[in-house]
Each structure stands twice: as C-alpha cells, then as structure tokens.
Amino acid sequence: MTIPTGRGVVWLDTPPFPEAARRALADDQLRANLRQATTTIRDKRLRVTGELSDWEQLRAAGAAIKADVGRHLDRYLVQLEESVTRAGGIVHWARDADEATGIAGDLIEAAGAREVVKVKSMVTQEIDLNTALAARGIAAYETDLAELIVQLGDDRPSHILVPAIHRNRTEIRDIFTANMARNGRPAPDGLTDEPAALAEAARLHLREKFLTAGVAISGANFAIADTGTIVVVESEGNGRMCLTLPDSLITIMGIEKVLPTFADLEVFLQLLPRSSTGERMNPYTSLWTGVTPGDGPQNFHLILLDNGRTATLADPVGRQALACIRCSACLNVCPVYERTGGHAYGSVYPGPIGAVLTPQLVGVEHAATLPFASTLCGACYDACPVKINIPEVLTHLRAKVVEHKRLPTFEAGAMAAAAALFSAPRLLGLAEWLAARGGRLVARGGRIRSLPFARAWTGSRDLPAPALPSFRSWWRRQQ
Amino acid sequence: MSAREEILGRVRQALRSWPSADGRVPRDYLRRHADTDLVGLFAERVADYRATVSRVPADAIPAAVAAALTTRGLAEVVAAPGLPAAWLPPVTGVTWLADEPPLTVAALDACDGAVTTAALGIALTGTIVLDAGVGQGRRVLTLVPDVHICVLMADQIVADVPDAVAALDPARPLTFISGPSATSDIELNRIEGVHGPRTLHVIIGEGASA
Numbered sequence: 001m002t003i004p005t006g007r008g009v010v011w012l013d014t015p016p017f018p019e020a021a022r023r024a025l026a027d028d029q030l031r032a033n034l035r036q037a038t039t040t041i042r043d044k045r046l047r048v049t050g051e052l053s054d055w056e057q058l059r060a061a062g063a064a065i066k067a068d069v070g071r072h073l074d075r076y077l078v079q080l081e082e083s084v085t086r087a088g089g090i091v092h093w094a095r096d097a098d099e100a101t102g103i104a105g106d107l108i109e110a111a112g113a114r115e116v117v118k119v120k121s122m123v124t125q126e127i128d129l130n131t132a133l134a135a136r137g138i139a140a141y142e143t144d145l146a147e148l149i150v151q152l153g154d155d156r157p158s159h160i161l162v163p164a165i166h167r168n169r170t171e172i173r174d175i176f177t178a179n180m181a182r183n184g185r186p187a188p189d190g191l192t193d194e195p196a197a198l199a200e201a202a203r204l205h206l207r208e209k210f211l212t213a214g215v216a217i218s219g220a221n222f223a224i225a226d227t228g229t230i231v232v233v234e235s236e237g238n239g240r241m242c243l244t245l246p247d248s249l250i251t252i253m254g255i256e257k258v259l260p261t262f263a264d265l266e267v268f269l270q271l272l273p274r275s276s277t278g279e280r281m282n283p284y285t286s287l288w289t290g291v292t293p294g295d296g297p298q299n300f301h302l303i304l305l306d307n308g309r310t311a312t313l314a315d316p317v318g319r320q321a322l323a324c325i326r327c328s329a330c331l332n333v334c335p336v337y338e339r340t341g342g343h344a345y346g347s348v349y350p351g352p353i354g355a356v357l358t359p360q361l362v363g364v365e366h367a368a369t370l371p372f373a374s375t376l377c378g379a380c381y382d383a384c385p386v387k388i389n390i391p392e393v394l395t396h397l398r399a400k401v402v403e404h405k406r407l408p409t410f411e412a413g414a415m416a417a418a419a420a421l422f423s424a425p426r427l428l429g430l431a432e433w434l435a436a437r438g439g440r441l442v443a444r445g446g447r448i449r450s451l452p453f454a455r456a457w458t459g460s461r462d463l464p465a466p467a468l469p470s471f472r473s474w475w476r477r478q479q
Numbered sequence: 480m481s482a483r484e485e486i487l488g489r490v491r492q493a494l495r496s497w498p499s500a501d502g503r504v505p506r507d508y509l510r511r512h513a514d515t516d517l518v519g520l521f522a523e524r525v526a527d528y529r530a531t532v533s534r535v536p537a538d539a540i541p542a543a544v545a546a547a548l549t550t551r552g553l554a555e556v557v558a559a560p561g562l563p564a565a566w567l568p569p570v571t572g573v574t575w576l577a578d579e580p581p582l583t584v585a586a587l588d589a590c591d592g593a594v595t596t597a598a599l600g601i602a603l604t605g606t607i608v609l610d611a612g613v614g615q616g617r618r619v620l621t622l623v624p625d626v627h628i629c630v631l632m633a634d635q636i637v638a639d640v641p642d643a644v645a646a647l648d649p650a651r652p653l654t655f656i657s658g659p660s661a662t663s664d665i666e667l668n669r670i671e672g673v674h675g676p677r678t679l680h681v682i683i684g685e686g687a688s689a
Binding site for chain 1: 481482483485486487489490491492493494496497499500502503504505506507508509512524527528581584585588601603604605606611617618619622623640641644645649650651652653654655656657658659660661662663664665666667668670672673674675676
C-alpha cells in the first residue's frame with residue numbers, strides 16, 4: 001500500500017515557478033525590499049551564531065535528536081498523547097487538511113464561539129484553516145503583525161518567519177488605513193509609515209480581540225513526548241495573549257514536531273532563535289503542559305496532523321526534510337529566494353526548504369518545477385541548524401521528477417546515457433574523445449554558445465570547448 | 480479505521496525502510512558559554528534588548544521598586560501574590576492591587592504595571608523565566624499591563640540555557656522573557672513594544688537579603 005500524500009495542502013502553483021520567478025524578477029520594488037531584508041537578517045544571524053564556539057556541535061546534536069524522532073516517530077507520538085492526556089489535554093488525530101479543519105471547527109462551535117484569535121502558525125496556513133472556518137461562519141483573526149498585514153492585504157505569506165517581507169512600510173500603512181476597519185477598530189487617523197506607529201496601530205486594532213476572545217488557535221514549535229509540554233516561540237506577545245487569555249486553546253501541529261525529552265530543549269532553544277531572528281533569545285517563549293487550574297485556558301486540545309508527512313517519512317533521502325524547525329535561515333541565504341521572493345514558489349513553504357518539503361507533501365508529480373528552483377550552491381545546507389542536506393534532497397527529487405515524466409525527454413535520455421558512461425570507463429574514454437572533437441567543431445573562440453538539442457539550457461549559458469587532450473588521457477601520459 | 484490507528488500504521492510502514500540506529504545523540508556541546516561575572520553579563524544582555532536594568536544591594540530593593548514606579552508615573556500597580564511585603568513600600572500616588580481574588584482582564588487592562596519575581600535568570604541570553612511560583616502569579620499579570628517590573632536576586636542567575644532547562648519544572652506554566660515585546664515584521668527592523676509589556680525593568684538584588 002502506498003502512503004498517501006497530503007490532501008488539502010495549500011498548493012497554488014499558479015503560475016509554475018519558472019514563470020512566476022520571471023514576473024517577480026521584473027518587480028524592482030519587490031527585489032529592493034527582499035535585498036534589504038535578507039541582508040539585514042543574514043548579518044544578524046552570523047553575528048549571534050558566531051558567538052557560540054560550539055555551534056557545529058549544537059547543530060550535530062539537533063540533527064541527531066531529529067533523526068531519532070523520525071526513526072521512532074510512532075513511539076514518541078503515543079508517548080506524547082499519553083503525557084498530554086495525563087496533564088488534562090485532549091488529543092485528536094487528523095489524516096489530512098479536511099479532517100484537521102473539521103475537528104477544529106467542531107471544537108470552536110462546541111465552545112459557542114464565532115470568532116477565534118490565532119497565533120502565527122505555518123501548519124494552519126498549510127491546511128488553509130481560515131478559509132475552512134469562514135465557510136462555517138467562523139471568523140479567524142491573525143494576530144502576528146506580519147500575518148495581520150497579509151490577512152488585511154488579501155495577500156499570501158512569502159516567508160516562513162516574516163510573512164510580509166515583500167511589503168515595505170508605505171505599503172503596510174496603506175493596507176492598514178484601507179482595511180483595518182473591516183475587521184474591527186480602524187487605523188488611527190493620519191497614520192504614518194513609521195514602523196513604531198504601524199506597530200502601535202496593530203496593538204490598538206487587536207487589543208479588544210485578545211481581551212474578549214473565547215477560543216485561540218496556535219501551532220507548536222516543539223511538543224515534548226515525555227512531559228506533554230508544548231512550546232511556542234514568538235516575539236510580539238500576541239502568542240502569549242492567545243495562549244493565556246481565552247478559555248479554550250486548540251493547538252494544531254505536524255506529527256514531526258515532537259521531541260523526545262524536555263531536556264532536548266537545551267539544544268533547540270539555542271538553535272532556533274539564533275538561526276531565525278538572529279537574536280540570542282526571542283522575546284517570548286511560552287511552555288505549557290495540559291491545563292493549569294486558575295491560570296490560562298481551561299480547555300486544551302491538541303490536533304496531530306499527518307497530511308503527507310508519513311509519505312515523506314517513507315522516502316529514505318527525502319525524510320530528512322521533516323527535521324525542519326521552520327527557522328527560515330535557508331530562505332535568507334538563498335540567492336534564488338533573494339531574487340524571486342516567496343510567492344514564486346506557489347506554496348506556504350517557500351525557499352530551499354519549501355522546494356524540498358512542498359513536492360514531498362503534495363506529491364512530486366504535482367510540484368515538478370520546485371526541485372529545480374535552486375542553483376545547488378549549498379548555502380542552505382550550511383545555514384540549516386539541523387543540518388538538512390537540502391541540495392541532496394533537491395537532486396533526489398529532480399531524479400523523481402524525471403522518472404515521473406511519461407514521454408522520454410532529452411534530459412531523461414542524457415541522464416540515462418550519463419549513468420551508463422560513468423559506470424563504464426572504456427565508454428567514458430570514447431565519449432570524451434568524441435565530445436572533444438565534436439565540441440571543438442561547434443565552438444567559436446573557445447566557447448560553445450549554443451547547442452541545437454539543448455537550447456533551453458545553452459540559451460542563457462556559454463560553456464568552454466572541451467580540452468584536447470582529455471584529462472584522463474593527459475593523466476595516463478603523466479603516469 | 481480511526482485516524483489514530485491509520486496514521487500510526489502509516490508511520491510504521493514508512494519506518495520499515497529505515498534500518499534501526501543506535502539513536503545516540505552527540506552531547507559534546509558546551510554546558511555553558513560563560514562562567515565568570517554572571518550578574519554583570521546578565522545585566523549587559525538584558526540591557527541589550529533595551530530593557531531597563533538596575534543592580535542594587537538587596538536591602539535597597541524597596542527603594543528601587545519605588546523609584547521604578549515614580550519615575551514612570553505609574554498609579555495602579557499589581558503586586559503578584561507572595562511578593563515580600565517589604566518590597567512594596569507605600570509610595571505616594573501608587574495604589575497596590577492584589578490578584579486575590581483574581582482581577583478581571585478589564586481591570587488588568589486598566590492598570591499601569593505589575594511587579595513580580597522570577598524563577599531564574601539566564602546570563603548568556605539576558606532572559607528571565609517565570610514559572611507562576613511565589614511572587615509571580617498568573618501568566619496574565621505580566622502580559623496585559625504595559626509595564627513589567629521584575630525583581631531577581633543575583634543568586635537566581637544561571638549561566639546558560641542548559642542550566643535553565645535543567646532547573647525548570649515542566650509541569651508549571653513557563654514563560655521565557657527576553658526584553659520587552661518586540662517585532663521585526665516591518666522591513667526586519669526591530670521595534671520594541673507590540674502586544675506584550677512595552678517596558679521591562681529588571682531589578683537585580685545583590686548580597687544577602689534583609
């Protein structure tokens with residue numbers, strides 16, 4: 001039996017990456033916003049990771065803990081369920097997006113609420129929870145500043161950590177002025193585009209929502225199997241508001257977010273803030289275990305979501321992507337992301353990690369251009385706090401894409417021929433001899449500018465004419 | 480089949496292709512990155528987040544609390560349950576609110592600040608950790624009022640994150656606080672003050688408490 005990929009993963013792919021990237025590249029404002037933002041965050045991250053002389057040992061520990069989680073995921077999930085239940089929480093399991101949004105909707109209705117406040121959460125974006133709730137007449141309000149900007153702008157997130165990274169201050173001011181009134185308190189008169197004034201406008205707009213909400217929805221950065229503790233890492237205090245004030249709390253998490261022990265946090269609370277916002281520690285981290293009488297929500301529900309994660313777990317190369325802690329360091333160092341922005345990836349998971357995660361969650365045949373949205377430069381691998389070898393997964397997924405194409409393409413033929421040549425030294429020698437002579441025939445001034453059967457590739461690249469003699473025959477003579 | 484059984488079944492099926500490993504985690508990272516002058520380091524790192532830091536002799540804590548209130552002109556201030564009475568001096572113009580019985584959210588929203596202790600401080604990261612213990616109260620007390628004044632004794636400061644994780648009790652609600660509420664969502668510029676307290680003032684008491 002094949003393990004099903006996710007159903008209901010938000011996967012827009014409209015248009016596919018190459019076309020979307022071309023459009024994004026033509027947007028000078030977008031490129032300026034992205035260049036400014038990614039440069040700032042890259043410098044901050046390097047400064048604070050450089051402060052820890054054992055950064056590489058921490059990365060190795062983080063990777064090993066995550067590998068252990070994957071290898072024993074069934075055991076840790078059952079243990080987490082027991083721990084949360086013992087502490088007074090209620091655990092639900094959801095195979096896919098429909099099941100998760102259905103459970104959440106039922107719980108909200110049972111609590112008698114028509115409005116919910118939300119902590120920023122990638123997984124609720126993945127399953128498009130807000131749209132599913134709206135269809136049931138439940139309004140979901142995003143409370144993270146960037147998510148608020150995205151929601152009020154009828155926009156889509158373009159970065160894991162800073163979903164409105166594609167917007168500059170003036171655009172944000174215009175969105176607040178035009179649209180805050182539709183969801184509650186309008187923007188102050190004469191709102192300027194000073195960042196502090198914009199943050200103040202968000203504070204005023206959301207204050208009443210926090211103070212009156214009966215139900216909150218969050219994701220989880222970590223969930224501890226041995227204690228049942230859930231961890232949410234944030235900056236603004238909107239998370240604390242949602243996790244503390246309402247009477248009911250619903251947390252939705254992907255099954256891969258579990259960690260074995262509370263002590264493992266000593267690794268991840270060092271890795272995540274420094275990789276993510278480039279701070280020694282983020283302003284607020286909330287940890288709670290079930291229900292505490294007299295303090296915070298008195299009803300706690302945890303929804304464990306599969307939605308393509310078990311299918312990813314079945315791939316020996318691809319499953320390392322499940323170690324991701326959503327820090328977004330790989331986005332900030334990626335030369336492709338810096339130029340195209342997040343929307344071009346057509347997924348709530350953009351950038352290098354999105355290019356390996358989205359195709360696995362939705363099925364590689366549905367996201368065939370994404371594994372190619374990379375130069376394979378490896379900067380993402382170096383930046384990853386849990387050492388996900390993103391280039392390795394990308395090349396693995398590229399091979400799967402090629403396998404999935406029904407008609408034999410030039411590329412598939414070339415890859416098959418290359419595989420045969422590299423495994424047979426005599427054939428390789430012959431091929432080199434032919435290529436050197438053939439290559440010098442089509443070269444002009446020592447450069448090959450165009451090949452008739454590979455125009456898409458050579459159209460934007462020149463390659464040097466092959467050398468005579470080949471390296472291998474030169475080497476033989478030297479010996 | 481229930482969703483639970485089906486998901487666990489899929490996990491087990493997926494894991495058939497994964498040879499069992501010893502699962503050993505290399506723990507050769509440092510237990511702490513700092514050893515000396517933890518109080519100085521803590522004070523410097525808290526201040527880095529643009530929080531206010533005062534280092535005072537333990538017997539000067541009441542005066543430091545009073546000064547923190549009067550310089551900001553705070554009128555209604557919550558004293559977390561269990562705070563030493565000596566730390567809450569009568570200050571002209573300040574009304575102390577107790578959270579017993581629990582204050583309503585509206586009352587908290589209308590007050591000006593809160594004074595609490597903390598479970599511990601982390602020197603390397605400039606973090607205070609609250610665990611709802613004595614002198615700290617409910618999580619909401621340090622969230623809704625706009626000013627949080629936190630009194631910490633120097634011997635409560637641990638060196639680094641692993642020390643803190645080892646010392647904390649996961650059964651209690653825990654809040655790690657590193658500076659005032661902040662956001663970097665607008666052009667990745669850090670701005671202090673969004674939804675949580677916009678002012679954090681940490682008073683470090685040094686030497687034996689009176």
